[in-house]
Amino acid sequence: NAGVTQTPKFQVLKTGQSMTLQCAQDMNHEYMSWYRQDPGMGLRLIHYSVGAGITDQGEVPNGYNVSRSTTEDFPLRLLSAAPSQTSVYFCASSYSANRGPSNQPQHFGDGTRLSIL
Amino acid sequence: AQSVTQLDSQVPVFEEAPVELRCNYSSSVSVYLFWYVQYPNQGLQLLLKYLSGSTLVKGINGFEAEFNKSQTSFHLRKPSVHISDTAEYFCAVSDGFSGGYNKLIFGAGTRLAVHP
Numbered sequence: 001n002a003g004v005t006q007t008p009k010f011q012v013l014k015t016g017q018s019m020t021l022q023c024a025q026d027m028n029h030e031y032m033s034w035y036r037q038d039p040g041m042g043l044r045l046i047h048y049s050v051g052a053g054i055t056d057q058g059e060v061p062n063g064y065n066v067s068r069s070t071t072e073d074f075p076l077r078l079l080s081a082a083p084s085q086t087s088v089y090f091c092a093s094s095y096s097a098n099r100g101p102s103n104q105p106q107h108f109g110d111g112t113r114l115s116i117l
Numbered sequence: 118a119q120s121v122t123q124l125d126s127q128v129p130v131f132e133e134a135p136v137e138l139r140c141n142y143s144s145s146v147s148v149y150l151f152w153y154v155q156y157p158n159q160g161l162q163l164l165l166k167y168l169s170g171s172t173l174v175k176g177i178n179g180f181e182a183e184f185n186k187s188q189t190s191f192h193l194r195k196p197s198v199h200i201s202d203t204a205e206y207f208c209a210v211s212d213g214f215s216g217g218y219n220k221l222i223f224g225a226g227t228r229l230a231v232h233p
Binding site for chain 1: 121126158160207220221222226
């Protein structure tokens with residue numbers, strides 16, 4: 001049971017290049033999300049998914065695309081990288097997207113450190 | 118819109134001393150509150166959560182937090198810290214409605230530095 005796996009761990013891109021950050025979980029979790037972490041700003045939600053085929057925007061979706069074709073995978077795409085997208089990206093998952101109080105903790109990956117020159 | 122304010126960006130403390138990390142939130146509806154810890158070069162781990170019921174919540178590693186609705190606060194405390202508690206701590210809130218409770222709004226983080 002690997003939990004949430006993010007690849008790559010580090011990446012350097014040039015402005016305008018495209019890239020896909022991979023996220024996979026092996027816990028059969030419904031809910032998956034992407035955050036970016038910037039100094040002094042905490043984590044901000046980019047996109048999230050409540051199940052296969054269903055995605056929605058978070059706080060800072062511009063410049064990023066996502067898809068959820070399977071329960072396990074939730075890739076994040078940068079179509080044309082910009083220096084403002086230099087950040088640490090975290091993928092997270094949890095068992096249920098249920099709105100009730102029976103919350104399950106979110107499991108976070110170890111992050112992808114992305115630098116855009 | 119929801120927001121979370123962590124009142125201290127850095128908290129230095131000596132080993133075995135007590136510590137309090139402060140968190141205030143703003144929301145017009147009932148909220149769920151969380152504290153996460155991030156060790157260097159790692160993802161976040163859940164320390165504790167408040168969903169309902171008792172306002173004093175106990176978590177892992179000896180941490181606890183108290184929900185105060187009138188002051189819209191959710192401060193994290195530990196009576197005696199260890200060197201291994203050195204990490205960054207994040208307070209987060211969700212309202213359970215706009216996208217479900219998993220849609221978290223995070224504070225900017227508090228870096229706890231425990232000195233021998």
